[in-house]
Structure formats: C-alpha cells, structure tokens
Amino acid sequence: GAVVSQHPSWVICKSGTSVKIECRSLDFQATTMFWYRQFPKQSLMLMATSNEGSKATYEQGVEKDKFLINHASLTLSTLTVTSAHPEDSSFYICSVYPGLGTDTQYFGPGTRLTVL
C-alpha cells in the first residue's frame, strides 16, 4: 500500500489564527487526495477531494473559504484552517487514492488540532 505522512502530528493555536497541515504521498504520485475530519469516538467525515493542479471539490456544508486546500504537486496537498475557532478543534486525516484498479485509499497518521 501507499505510505502517507502528515505534518504536524499535533498543533495548538490561538483562536483567530491560521494553521497549515501538510499531507505527503511518500512512495507514489497522487493526483487525488482526500481530507477528512474526525471528532472523538466518531467515524470519519469527508471534507473535500484534493485534485492536483485544479481546485478542490468540497462536500456539502464544508466552507471552502475556511478550509483552503492546495494540491500543487503530485506528492503534496495542504489544508489551511483559516481564522480557526475552538469548534474547529478536531483530528484531521488525509488519504491518497492510488487508483490502481481498486477504490482503496491509504491514510496518513492524522493531525490533532486544538484551538484555544
């Protein structure tokens, strides 16, 4: 399977600041990555599809101006949480889609965001 890294693994920030989270595909080029968020003891909720070289596709109810996604290269997608508020505190996870004949996605280790 694919190897995915995220940075940072955890971050604490003050309300009103912006935070950038990186997702890297380490062993293959990914034209498609996904961003999820997960609240404690809940399942994953898809936020957006990140497409290399084009605009991200956001799920219904996800504010695109608040959660900025950039997929400038085949190995890196970034999620920027702008003007973060305490309700944005969550576990953010990215995945890559190799598209090698299956629908399987491979996930990064996640980033814990805490907004004070």
Added chain:
Amino acid sequence: TQLLEQSPQFLSIQEGENLTVYCNSSSVFSSLQWYRQEPGEGPVLLVTVVTGGEVKKLKRLTFQFGDARKDSSLHITAAQPGDTGLYLCAGAGGGGNKLTFGTGTQLKVEL
C-alpha cells in the same frame, strides 16, 4: 446519499471470545474496505472486497461481502487485546472515487 450502518457500536469482550461486526446499507457498492484505527492514528487498511459473496481471511479475521454488495461482515476468532480499536467499513461507488464510511465499531478486548 449512501449510508453505512455498523453494529454493534461498542463491544467489550474477554480475550479468546469470538465476535462479528456488521456493516449494512441499502446502497450497492463497487467495493468495500475494512480499516482499523487506534487512538491518535490514521485508519489502517485491513482488506478490500470487490466481488459479491467474496470471503477473505487475514489470520484470525474473516471478511465477507454480501451477495448483493450492500453489506459486509467482519468475524474475529479468539480475540486478543491487540485487536482493540475502532473498526471502520467504507464503501466505494458513490462517484469521484470517494468512500462512504460506516458509523464505526469500537472494540475492546480485555485480558
């Protein structure tokens, strides 16, 4: 909208017991994945099933995809504490290569 319901939601058992987790939907999926997630980590892929009726085994774990490709089950034999975690099923086929995640089953195996 595709929905995947998992049952049970929580399961606490003793080491050595067997258990089954169910993943049900009214929608048809082109494939279904099972993941296990530990606290503070990302989900780790256990298996992908593609064909209706397919059965796959991974050591003490047995996965089955329903004949109609609407449901799946995960059976664990002789559970061990290392099996503790959040088990997630995820179905594909909703378009855009996206996955629909199940509601999750939190498993705790005690000594």
